[in-house]
Amino acid sequence: MSEFDFDSLLQKAFEQCERLGHPLDADQKEILRSTLQQETRSNPLTQLTEEQRQAVLQFAQQSDWKTSLLNDWLQNRNSGAMQFIRDQYGLSWLNSVTAEDLAAYRDQETRLNIGDRIEVSNALWEWVQADDQEWYTCIVIGLSESDSSQQTRCTIRFDNGQEYEIQGVYDWNRSNWR
Known part of the structure; x- marks a missing residue:
């Protein structure tokens, strides 16, 4: 319809x-x-091949990923691994992709378990520019979901023994870990 x-x-x-x-x-x-x-509405990511979808999910970890692609297109620069979006799908497809669409695939593919080793970005606890972003290895030591917000919290431990809790680990903080 x-x-x-x-x-x-x-x-x-x-x-x-x-x-x-x-x-x-x-x-x-x-x-x-x-x-x-x-x-x-169907998720526009379903139109992609598995390889393309993985490339988009990886690239979309940047907070300004759409802006980056648009700037490439406006300045007629090659977008590297993301060039297929411009060539095959275009601006209307890019504009149709929402954070919820990305989260739907990330949540399907990336559920954390206690004991998993992940990397977290320093953007979790301070404002950093994209080119100043650093990643730190840690281990997942706890997972819990809040009854009121339905958002998952993840407790991690760094190699130096420090622990940190990531609020909204699958929601608004998804771009800060891998």
Whole structure:
């Protein structure tokens, strides 16, 4: 079903609510539209080959990955391993990729276990420029999910014995570990 078909169907439902004496306000209509759009939208990463998807997931660990690609395109520079996006998919595809799309694949492929060795970025605890980013090896010593936020916390131990807890390890802090 196309987006036009969904919008037409929703419009009919809105009109029927009005006829029955239960009109929806603008906020309710927008909630229905956005929910329907989210539920029927497919993840654009499913269009990629496994190799391309892995390249995108790796490249997207940079906080400004889309900007970097756009700058390459605007300045007619080769984007290296990401050039296939420009050549095969284009700007509209790039704009359609959301953080949730990336997280869906990362969560499927990268679940941590106690005892796993990972690297964490110094961006976890200080503001750093992309070219100043450093990675430190550590071991996962604890995992817990908060009841209220449903976000996973990960406790890590560095080689020097220091421990650190990463909040939102699969969500907003995913780009800071590998």
